[in-house]
Amino acid sequence: MLKYRAIVFSACITILAASAREDGDRYQYQSTHQIIFQPTPQDDPISRLSSLKDLVELKHPATVPVSNQDLLLFDKHIKAYPEKRLIRWSDGHQEWMTEGEKSLLILKENGRKFVDVTDWEKDEPEKQELISGFDQESSRILTLDRISNRQSTFPSEIQFGLKKLKDDYFGLIQTSRMKSRLLEFSHFRTRYYRSSTGQKSQRWLLDLIQSLVSKSSSNVTVSEFKHEWGQNSIIARFQPHPNSNETDLIKTQTFVIGAHLDSTNLLPILSAPGADDDGSGTTSILEAFDVLLQQNWGPKPNQGAVEFMWYSAEEGGLLGSQQVARAYRDAGRTVTGMVQFDMTAYVKAGTTPTIGLITDFVDPSLTQYLRLLIDEYLSVGWTNTRCGYACSDHASWIKVNVPSAFAIESTFQDSNHKIHTTSDTIDVLGFSFDHMAEFSKLIIGLIIELKGL
Incomplete structure (x- = not known):
């Protein structure tokens, strides 16, 4: 039976x-x-x-x-x-x-x-x-209103500007390197979070991140956040000073950059290269991370920490990021904001390249700050769009009262419709590493503006 x-x-x-x-x-x-x-x-x-x-x-x-x-x-x-x-x-x-x-x-x-x-x-x-409560019309999260009435505020002015970052930071971004890494990452048959290749792909990414850190004098720690399904999340932390202890972790204000490292098909037993969803976001934040390491960058005194997170099991219902966010909350960690980068590569034929900024179920102040940064640092503009309930890992941080935002490759209606299929590869017409690089610029600009140059 x-x-x-x-x-x-x-x-x-x-x-x-x-x-x-x-x-x-x-x-x-x-x-x-x-x-x-x-x-x-x-x-x-x-x-x-x-x-x-x-x-x-x-x-x-x-x-x-x-x-x-x-x-x-x-x-x-x-x-x-x-x-x-x-x-x-x-x-x-x-x-x-x-x-x-x-x-x-x-x-x-x-x-x-x-x-x-x-x-x-x-x-x-x-x-x-x-x-579960949200007010979609005003993009105000009822969880925030009812639990703490917290009002987030992000800067309204640029501190440094494009001239200061263009050569020393943006000039180090290499689309050829991004392509090479994404090709290897998407060659795993699937990164489904319960599969053996899902575990192998996560370990491949972990080894790469650790290798990059070993070549830099930046004060960075790399760790795995263990999950019971076997594919772990990865956390790389730029420490504000080299002798941070457990008390410092709790007190230090931390800003989070995120993407998810898993993939899926319509059925989990099918091949899922996941080049765009979310190999592209994974690669965009990795490139920004690499550039900061090459410059031996670190947060300035009293500016707090930055953590890059690659989440497991987003496709399983935001499982990995929920466990991470809940653990941080329970430990009393202070997270001042989080931005998710899920799908950063696709530009639909006949459309103008743009950064899609999600406006529903997000923090309005942080989203407005992203608009300011895009206007200053990127060669493309931004477009407001909506994606609906819990459409990526930023939602896990909203649950624990952390201001969160989400940047995507286009308007939601113009995003890549080949995701969750065997055709989600870099060969899709409109797949652009130049577009992915724009997101890397946004991440670098965001981090330096918040944490110092």
Whole structure:
């Protein structure tokens, strides 16, 4: 008898029939496709799951076809993870399902974002209503209003300017180096957070980061944030002084730059190169990190610390960043702000390159500060856009009352539609390392403006 509910019940799965349009729900659906998952009397996985093949090919006909062997692997995958998880969607609906069933959501939900809030439910069930509350119209986070009434304030003027950073910092950015690193990073079959190659890709990135640090005299520590699923998050910290201790970690004001290192396909057993999602963001922040190291940069006295974070398991419902953010909160760490860089490479044909600044579920003051920095330091402009509920790891920091923002490659409607497929490679028309480099400039400008030159 079939053990897992996602294959037992009849699921009505909506399919995107027209181009995505920018709105609070991310997509406008214009047709539906009924997919019935029913066990056969013999419980034959191939017969039972064959409709998944049609669904994958319907959504992304250019991708590699799903084989019978893939179906057998997926059947095994679902059965291997019976742990119950609590999933919340943007409309406030939440549902318990197994970890195995959760792996159907990328395929089934058509981009409707979800968060795995299981650990929050276990730790703080009485705060769940506060954690989920947002006022979309004003971009004010009700969590902030109700818990602390905190008002964040970021600078309204530029301290240094393009002339001071152009040669010594921006001049060190190399798109050829970015391409070489991203090619290797996206050559892992998948970076799915529960896969062996997901673990290997994370260790590859960790080794690279440690190698870069070893060549610099900057005061930087590199650590892994351990996760039970095996693929860890990576944290690299520019210390304000060389003899920092545990007390200093708690007291020192820290600003966070983030991206996620995992990838996924519509089904987790399929190849997921994830060059844009989020190999591009991973590489953009890595290049900025590398340039700062080459200049032996460090925060000036009394300016606090900077941490670069590469999160695991974003595609599993922001799992990695939630654990990191919650750990920092519980330890009493002072985090003054966080900016997420998720997808930084794609420029749609016929559009003008731009930095997309997300305006819903973010901190308005920090987002306005990013506009100021883009105007000063970048060769492209900015565009306001929306991405909906919990669309990347910045949402995990919003939950713990940290002002957060999110920069993306374009308006959300013009972003790369090849993500979560085998076609998310650097060969996609419109994939631009020059565009990725603009985000590296933004990160460098942001850090130096906040922490000193």
